[in-house]
Amino acid sequence: MPLLRHSFFFSFTIIIISFVACNSNLQKDPLIATYVDNSPSNDDDGGGTLLFKNLIKENTNNVLSLNKFGGTSSHKLEIVNVNDYGAKGDGYTDDTQAFKKAWEVACSSGESVFVAPQDNNFLLKPIRFSGPCKSNITVQIFGNLEASDKLSDYKKDKSHWLIFDSVQKLLVNGGGTINGKGNIWWENSCKRNKKRPCKDAPTALTFYNCKDLIVQNLKIENAQQIHVSFQDSINVTVFGVNISSPEDSPNTDGIHVTNTQNIKISSSVIGTGDDCISIVHGSRNVEATNITCGPGHGISIGSLGAGKSKEFVSGVIVNGSKISGTKNGVRIKTWPGGSGSASNIKFQNIEMDNVANPIIIDQNYCDKKKKPCKKSNSAVQISDVLFENIIGTSASDVAVNFDCSKKFPCKDIVMKNIDLEYEEEGEAAKALCNNVDLSYTGHVIPRCYS
Template identity: 50%
Template sequence: MEIFFVLFLSLLITVHGIAEYGVHDKIAMLGELESFDTYEEDEVEDFEMPSWTSTNSAHVLVNVDSFGAAGDGTSDDTQAFLSAWKQACSMQKSVLLVPEGRRYLVNATRFEGPCAGRLVVQIDGTVVAPGEPNDWDPKFSRSWLNFHNLTSVLFQGKGVIDGSGSKWWAASCKKNKTNPCKGAPTALTIESSSSIRVKGLTIQNSQQMHFVISHCDSVRVSNVLVSSPEDSPNTDGIHITGSTNVALLDCKIGTGDDCVSIVNASSSIKMKKIYCGPGHGISIGSLGKDNSTGIVTKVVLSGAFIRGASNGLRIKTWQGGSGYVKAVRFENVMMEDVANPIIIDQFYCDSPNACGNQSTAVQISQVMYRNITGTTKSKEAMKFACSDSVPCRNIVLSNIDLHKKDGTAETYCNSVTGFGFGTINPSADCLTSNDKDYSNPDDMKISQLGESIEDHIVHTEL
């Protein structure tokens, strides 16, 4: 199929007379974009689950209730959870059970690994955070439930992780400009871990970000629901930073910020069957803040429905940064009443003060948008606002059909080169083909960033 696609594209480009754009180079580039594919559903493996009633089960059941958890939603069950974690983590093939039908109040806590192996965290009840920001332990100012240094752990269940975020949102300077600007906790963080599976959980009403995957390798997230009100500030759904080989499948996300955000030092990110809305869309970035270096590469989204979001497919970078975003493919996406269905914004400025023009930028290249359909709320259905000093290169459009219900949709371009084939609506004639020789972003690798690079694991409020 790939060979047929490349041969067909070669013929199509020749017929449409875009030979001056470097046909052979572009076919090679498109072949590279095609070579990175989404994963199939069976890649999200289920660990063998024990039978709770079998006397021959090889798994050891560790119930938080056995360690004194009250499960009444008002008693502090933190110590019971820590004690249960300590025992489950120390034993092979153990299951840490949070029983259904109960509500457990747990304060900010760090659950440390490594564990003995093949641990299952079975959350069937509700875990709820304290709702009063003034009582929050300052030692955990930016996290609530933090899992660190784990290998081969499955988090699953039909339960709920509830951040009780309403008072945190009310205290945000984005809700009320008279409030001081400060950060808030992330509900669930998994960091410095590998071979992690997360399946079936609901994460809701986080104080700030809902689910952060930080400095991890090989993470599979499936059938996860993330939910908070549309006006809840900085409540990203799933935030990926410094991580590789992350897959998201069949996730439904509606929040007050990005449904998915992918930031610095992240590579090989695959997404399939994502529902997004409300929120700020599926975003790469922001990158390059405070003249920092940002690298994101090999990202593919195949299959999404984005409804009522302020953005659809977004790449956002601050001026003054460095690094690159490269090898990205967005395909098979349906939009409904999205304000900015396709947007690259190299002038991102989430600041109360104006951001001045700068001579450097994070380079954006080899980005494909294919089979993108639906409706836009804004006139500019496609917007490529790229840096004059470091333009966007090799932007490819294929079978785009975006309409404005009450007017004519348009495409905006600034300092962007690329081409399209198939249906392109609205027209993208503003994409130019006069490539220039800019510095090669491949000279910099993700591995060179190291731990010293500030990768903005959490939002820092204005």
């Protein structure tokens, strides 16, 4: 009877988790209580976030209880431990096949838990964890997953190391570490070695075509290129992740969001060699709250419109974050010659600490250091953007830079309660504004003067 009760609770928990993930509302209220009066804390969302965390905790406890006691019930929960399928976890033996076998069992079972136990270092070549699976599935990474650093192991797929493909109602957690061991890739990057050709490297962890997804309490470090990518997915919740790589590691975006709708990223610490969070084409209803960012290139929308493409992003809220020592703060960047739009965007309640370029809109972006961008008669339209309650220090004298298209100027850009100071004592921060429909509310420093 106790086992039946545990199993039923786990099933109920998974259902509730999926419901919460599908129905999380975008937070509209300010988050930094020290700057905005009556601001709710990160957990003050009507009990939703706290309930969600408690459900995750209860889910984990029930999984461990079932694993400990064993037995059967009318609604069996399958515990699939990779060590039972031949994984050694010694950091030297290739455990790829053991993980593949364990995944096949977990995915084809009823409700199941795929476990990579603690005190193990699993050496893995590229793996695709493919769905659809028979039922809800939980992946618990307690140990360390380490990437093969042999470039020849990536001949079949040079873009991915670990990828979850077409899995619905998936929960990934456990507190373990995913280590891309990216140094061999960085050394061969054209951005580090100008004699090398520019080639893409694998993304460490990819979620592709997933629905009702939760990623919680993981550490991802030293990715070959991007650390975590959410692609073509819907209803995603990410919280409590810690992402890190050296400041000079090339193209190592922390979290990359592409063509994904309804995604909430919260309570996470990201420090890399590129964007902490990058949001690109096809993404809609994206919320990032309580993000600690640095080092890196800040939080970016774009780039959009490369290669004269037509691209769209809308409904983005970055609320309650601290950005420290980064190249940029909050940024929208689009290539000249593209089309489409970036709209309905809010950057709110953000603290900048020694950030080189705190606030940027750049419609003339191009990733070419030697040659200037070519002028074009088309551009991605940027409109309805709010910068609100942003305070702190700029490492450069230009704290605000709006460089918009002459033919497609930025429209409905609002700056409300901005206070950015230049780190250099005795000098004031400046704002540069070209081709922008801009309005101010409250105390705004610096501001543009025509």
